[in-house]
Amino acid sequence: MASFTLPPIHDNPDGGWGPSTSNLPEQFKFKDxxxxxxxxxxxxxxxxxxxxxxxxxxxxxxxxxxxxxxxxxxxxxxxxxxxxxxxxxxxxxxxxxxFHVEDESSFSLVDNKTAAPRRGGGFARGGRGGARGGTAYNTTRGGMQRGGRGGFAGRGGNNQRGGRRGWRDWDKNNRTRESSVVISPQWSMLEEIEFHRLAKLRLDVDDPVDLDSYGRLFAYEKSYDRITTKTERPLQLVDRIKYNTTTSDDPVIQELAAKNTATVYATDVILSVLMCAPRSVYPWDIVIVREGNNLFFDKRDGGPFDTVTVNENAADPPQDPAPPNPNNPAEKAAAPELPSINSATSLSLEATYINQNFGFQSVVENPPPAPVDFAHPNPFYGPDETDPLASCGYRYRVFDLGVTEDEDVKICVRTEVDAYTPGAGGSPRDGHGLVTIRALNEFDPRAQGAGGAPDWRAKLDSQRGAVVATEMKNNSCKLAKWTVQSVLAGADLMKIGYISRAAPRDNTRHVILSTASMRPTEFAGQLNVSLANGWGIVRTVTDMCMKMPEGKYVLVKDPNKPVIRLYAVPLATFTGEDDEGDDFDEEGLLQE
Incomplete structure (x- = not known):
């Protein structure tokens, strides 16, 4: 008799789909x-x-x-x-x-062959060398690619992901700068403004009003305009006195403030840093004091305003050696090494020395032509001084920052000029033929931080445009500040000397290779410097500080970010009169 036997049913008491695999024999657990x-x-x-x-x-x-x-x-x-x-x-x-199994008559193949490079768009090295690690340069995406074994390839350039890394690129992201001033816990941050917001400001300002002039000017020596690399001239050490007094210590500004001449008082050095703030990379700070309805923009003694930067805007600017790690006893106990002559601090001191001596050397102190005395003598030269004064003239000028006719917001600026050009068609006392003198310095084209600068001795006479373009890129902020200072002072010409070391490894001897003359307003256009944007930044900072109560404030540029911050500080800060003398040094900075 036919029979039917039911297969074993593996029940799943836990629910779910299908039988429980835990009850199946091992050989049938994953079958089918x-x-x-x-x-x-x-x-x-x-x-x-x-x-x-x-x-x-x-x-x-x-x-x-x-x-x-x-x-x-x-x-x-x-x-x-x-x-x-x-x-x-x-x-x-x-x-x-x-898989698409339907037949479509409209289907067509797309040519995926490598397109031939455009004319002038790079080259490819083929054949056996290209297949075994040869170099192939591709400009389709703006980058450089190397194919084959042992090569590199990148979609967007050498420094992007997948591209070739340059010298010590692994260390560039870890480099951090220290702030120009130590932020005390007693300070309170009031405002923070990013650079991209500052770059959008704009304020058109009319021509200034001249209040008074002080000092004595010598004529510029025109023979320096004819110097070439074949007729280089050594840079001399000239012992002269030139003052760089801050705003609050200026006796002329104190008299003008007592008469309520303006709302804001500053010097051209301080004002140029604020007007060119979006270009700055290195840290800086401005001390702002509000007394009644007056604002005073001051600098600290020994701060960043007393020195000249070098290659601040370069892709890889000069660096100072990292401080010893306090957590490493070996580094802490080791003797400090002498700083390199190509470090950021050493180059800054060298550039400051070059700028001062070039300005002292390139004027004619023995007549003819005779020096020109302004309306008043130098206000900082005391009767007990015996050292000779440098050629310098101070012009106190007032700019109107009012947006409407009803606003009374004016700024009084102490500007400086270094010399005058004889035969300019007018008297320097009236503002004709005034000259500012500055100097660019070359240290070592092969050193770290040179920014790809060409050799000046080889290129300055034949390819001056390449040298100027490189300096405009690496020293964009410094050149912009010099140009703004010249415009504020009403100078007709700005003389820029090209000074290099006599030997790349000796930072004590220098030679003058060439001198360039340019008009500040035209040079500002070449540098893409907008004075209207600078005045907009000044007016914004002024309005921000005028909203605060009377007291002392510090405007600090972040050392590693494009940001400026406004702090409220005690009145005794930076004066050496702090009550807590154990925690602060003579400048009001926190001790470690």
Missing amino acids: IPYAPYSKSDKLGRFADWNDSSVDSRGQPAVGLPQTQNLRGGGPGGRRGRDGGQAFGSGSASAFAY
């Missing part, structure tokens, strides 16, 4: 369960194809069907691992792959 290896990075065409005919029982492509290739690289079978083996989850003809 469709599975295909997968990778999380694979793109799914369809979830599953239970009737997939693209593979046979052995997992190989069926006869008559093309073997598919994963779009993510390698050859047939999909992606390859680093060791050349097949990556997990990229089996040939995966069960999750999607």
Whole structure:
């Protein structure tokens, strides 16, 4: 008699779909369960194809069907691992792959051959060398690619991901600058403004009003305009006195403030830093004192305003050596090394020395032509002084910062000029033929921080434009500040000397290679310096400080970010009269 035996039923008391695999024998646990290896990075065409005919029982492509290739690289079978083996989850003809079986007559192939490079757009080195690590330069994406074994490749340039890294690129991101002033815990931050917001400000200011003039000017020596690299002239050490007094200590400004001549009082050095703030990279700080309805913009003694920067805007500017790690006893106990002559601090002191002596040397002190005395003598030269004064003239000028006719916001600026050009068609006392003198310095084109500057002795006479363009890029902030100072002073010409070391490894002897003359307003256009933007920044800072109560404030540029911050500080800060003498030094800074 026929009979039928029921197969064993494996119940799943926990619920869910299908029987419980825990009750199945080991040899039948995964029997008849469709599975295909997968990778999380694979793109799914369809979830599953239970009737997939693209593979046979052995997992190989069926006869008559093309073997598919994963779009993510390698050859047939999909992606390859680093060791050349097949990556997990990229089996040939995966069960999750999607195949379009319909015939479309409109389908056409796309030419995927490498396009020939455009004329003037680089070159490719082919043949055996290119296949075995030769160099291939591709400008389709603005970068440089090197193919073959042992080469480098990048989509967007040398320093981007996948590109070739330059000298010590791994260390550039870790370099941090210290603030120009130590932020005390007693200070309270009031405002913070990013540079991109400052760059959008604009205020048109009319011509200034001259109040008074002080000092004595010598004539500029025109023979310095004819110096070339073949007739270089040594830079001399000239012993002269030139004052750089801050705003509050100026006796003339004190008299003008007593008469309520203006609302804001500053010097051209301080004002130029504020007007060119979006270009600055190095840290700086301005002390702002509000007394009644007056604002005084001051600098600290020994602060960043007393020195000249070098290659501040270069891609890899000069760096100071890192301080010893206080947590490492070996570094802390080691004797401090002498700073390199090409460090940021050493180059700044060298540039300051060059600027002063070049200005002292390039004027005619013995008549003819005779020196020109302004309306009043030098206000900072005391009767007990015996050292000779440098050629310097101070012009006190008032600029109207009012937006409307009803606003009474004026700024009084002490400007400086260094010399005058004889025969300019007017008297220097009336503002004709005034000259400012500055100097650019070359230290070592092969040193770190040179910014790709060409050799001046080889290029200055034949390719001056290349030298000027490099200096405009590496010293954008410094040149902008010099130009703004010349415009504020009403100078007709700005003389810039090109001074290099006599030997690259000796920072004590220098030679004058050339001198350039330029008009400040025209040079401002070449540098893309907007005076209207600078005045807008000054007016914004003025309004911000006038909203605060009377007291002392510090405007600090962040050492590593394009940001300025306004802090409220105690009145005794930077004066040496702090009550807590144990915690602060004579300048009001926190001691370590």
